[in-house]
Amino acid sequence: MIKKKIEDICNRQVEREGYSSSLYIAMASWAENNGYPGIALWLYSQAEEEKLHMLKFIKYINERGGKATIPAFKKPVAEYKSVENVFTEVLKHEEFVTDSINEIVGLTLEEKDFNTHNFLQWFVFEQVEEEASVRTIIDKIRLVGNNNMYQFDKDIFSLRTPAVNAQVNP
Ligand SMILES: [Fe+2]
Numbered sequence: 377m378i379k380k381k382i383e384d385i386c387n388r389q390v391e392r393e394g395y396s397s398s399l400y401i402a403m404a405s406w407a408e409n410n411g412y413p414g415i416a417l418w419l420y421s422q423a424e425e426e427k428l429h430m431l432k433f434i435k436y437i438n439e440r441g442g443k444a445t446i447p448a449f450k451k452p453v454a455e456y457k458s459v460e461n462v463f464t465e466v467l468k469h470e471e472f473v474t475d476s477i478n479e480i481v482g483l484t485l486e487e488k489d490f491n492t493h494n495f496l497q498w499f500v501f502e503q504v505e506e507e508a509s510v511r512t513i514i515d516k517i518r519l520v521g522n523n524n525m526y527q528f529d530k531d532i533f534s535l536r537t538p539a540v541n542a543q544v545n546p
């Protein structure tokens with residue numbers, strides 16, 4: 377049976393993963409409206425992944441005898457200055473999520489909840505990958521410059537792993 381403290385903090389993460397999904401959909405929609413279909417696809421597929429992260433937490437809490445709560449999500453920002461601005465916001469958000477996951481890991485050690493500690497390891501690895509992939513994208517954007525987004529928009533999918541590309545572009 378999951379302890380109340382751990383249940384609560386995992387439910388907090390349900391909200392954060394779900395909000396990540398909403399945020400990336402809002403960014404994808406901005407990209408679509410501003411002539412960047414490749415970037416939009418990247419963000420939509422990222423939003424799908426975040427939904428799966430939320431579901432992982434929901435299922436885990438319920439599996440351990442807790443009760444997952446499905447929250448309301450705050451409205452994400454819909455306007456961005458540039459593609460670079462979108463991705464620096466993505467990175468900021470992913471760093472926030474990494475801190476959030478690490479805080480839960482810390483609590484599982486304090487509470488000696490080794491099951492949840494083990495469950496979280498997937499997320500610990502995932503955050504390293506997510507931050508690294510966004511940093512690579514920001515480096516590329518700075519390399520080509522904000523006014524050369526046409527080719528970048530076409531190329532962005534090559535920065536994804538083949539498995540994700542196949543999911544979105546079957
Ligand atoms: Fe996530």
Ligand SMILES: [Fe+2]
Binds near residue numbers: 426
């Ligand atoms: Fe993420």
